[in-house]
Amino acid sequence: MSLAFCGNDNNSAAYNVDTGVLNNGCFLDALTVVPHVFLLFITFPILFIGWGSQSSKVHIHHSTWLHFPGHNLRWILTFILLFIIVCEIAEGIVSDGFNQSVHLHLYMPSCLAFMAAITSIVFYHNIETSNFPKLLMTLLIYWVLAFVSKTIKFFKYTEHGIGLRQLRFGITGLLMLLYGLLLAVEINVILRRRYMCFAHPTEVKPPEDLQDLGVRFLQPFVNLLSKSTYWWMNTFITAAHRRPIDLKVIGKLPIAMRALTNYLKLSEAFEAQKRPQGTLLQGPKCIWTALRQAFGRPLFLSITYRFMADLLGFAGPLCISGIVHHLSKENHTIQPPHLGIYFISSQEFLANAYVLAVLLFFALLLQRTFLQASYYVAIETGINLRGAIQTKIFNKIMHLCTANMSMGGMTVGQICNLVAVDTNQLMWFFFLCPNLFAMPVQRFGFLFS
Incomplete structure (x- = not known):
């Protein structure tokens, strides 16, 4: 089966833009690729080439001392964003199964969005630990572009009569909301830290605990992912494998x-x-x-x-029951309502055994x-x-x-x-x-x- 971004089962309809570019479902999905490509293109050179020069701006021995305003909220929203994007990828793969040919536009933009979301949180973490907030301008532009593209897609779905019965409509609305919230968090950082559009930026001092070289218990100061997985304790764990640790190694509380x-x-x-x-x-x-x-x-x-x-x-019991109940059932063909795309409902999405296994x-x-x-x-x-x-x-x-x-x-x-x-x-x-x-x-x- 040949691959095509818009599919090749009906070439005349797949690339038809007589009614407008944004009225074609394939080109509408292609529009959402632009913000993710922008972020990946801009941040990769900074993360892997130019970050060594910025790391010298950290003036204390700990790299986890600084949290920008809305730190925990940003991490929580990013976790939710990653989960919704995974659902969007799964929805695209499941709905593509009803097509005669492979339609890459149903899940390729979502895969790029997943990579961009991971890159955004890694990029933010490095900016936070180096205390160089001016580089957050890249994330500000990305959230604006992503929010605008998802808003256009959402309202185009509404214009063509696609509603809550279709799963992709609900996922698009949630992504629009999450990108809007992340944009609000970014604007809040600008207003609180005043690193741009203000004459005098806000100076932030490190916590008193981390100015003491004897304090090595970093649980209250690390990011949310490290705090929930205790990743920061790897240093103690590896040291304990080599030799018994004492109170001097553990440090003060x-x-x-x-x-x-x-x-x-x-x-x-x-x-x-x-x-x-x-x-x-x-x-x-x-x-x-x-x-x-x-x-x-x-x-x-x-x-x-x-x-x-x-x-x-x-x-657990609900997912296992759904897997057992729907494993032997066959999917039925769904008629494309609008935009030349096959839309599935939430019930049909959750009837897939692979989806339930991931959930x-x-x-x-x-x-x-x-x-x-x-x-x-x-x-x-x-x-x-x-x-x-x-x-x-x-x-x-x-x-x-x-x-x-x-x-x-x-x-x-x-x-x-x-x-x-x-x-x-x-x-x-x-x-x-x-x-x-x-x-x-x-x-x-x-x-x-």
Whole structure:
């Protein structure tokens, strides 16, 4: 079977532009190639040839110290963009199966878009670590071109009566939205950093932790991908294979994870419980309220991660059921509604066993990622809580009168229980607290399966 960008099953119709270039589906897909080719052509020489001269602009020993505004949002949007582009590639391949010849325009632009999305995030990461934001102008132009091309394609589909029943219409709308959001993130960086169109750019200082050569725990400072996969720990892992590591190799903890910092945070939460008369509220309610104010936000984040991981657990049985149910079925021919292109619906797309297998893989990958993130946040919060309470108990003991000890008001055993046993119980409660919210979902999943 011969290859052709627009197909060769009906040559007179495939390249017919009598009604306008943009009214031909093949040329409409070709229009979306322009932004991706622009980005690949511009960034490859910078990434592989000219980046050595820019890396000298980093003035501290860590390359991960600087995060531009909207850092995490950009990474999340890029992950979603990559997933939607993979769906677009799969949709093009599935719909091309209904044609008499191979139509490369159904999935080749999507493949270039996938390469461009990966290049954009690699390019951004190198710009961020070298603190050279002027090169973000390339990404700004790319987001504008990609947003405009997807907008034209979306409105042309609407003009020809293509709606939500066709999967490609929904994918095009989502891509238009994502490119628009990434463009908004890029504009936000310009307004916050003021690296162009302003006389005085905003100076950014590195975090205090990374100015200390002894701090090697980089989890709070790396990008979102390295943070979710713990890629930055490869240095410790390889060093541990060669020789046993000690505290000097591990280094000091960041300021936010030290016992004194968490003690001050807990003390502020207790001070917030004071009545207008200046007296502190008493009882368990006061203690739990202070703990919630001091450490409730990361605990809620851990619960959210665990809840999302348990919800993704339903994807496995659903995908396997769909694969078994649709594996023996044959696809039916779909009539091309407009623009000379075969459009498929979401139901027909999800009826493909290969598509369900890929969705199953992504669901399991996300499930394990969210589950690991939930464990990490819960364990880190529990350890910080224990350090804060132990410091507060130790500070209280130092202010106790010796008469309390000599008259049996507070024994050494009670103090040891408070410092060692009771704080560990609170720490383990924070470790296992996400499981309390996961039990109903897991129970429903057990009944569902």
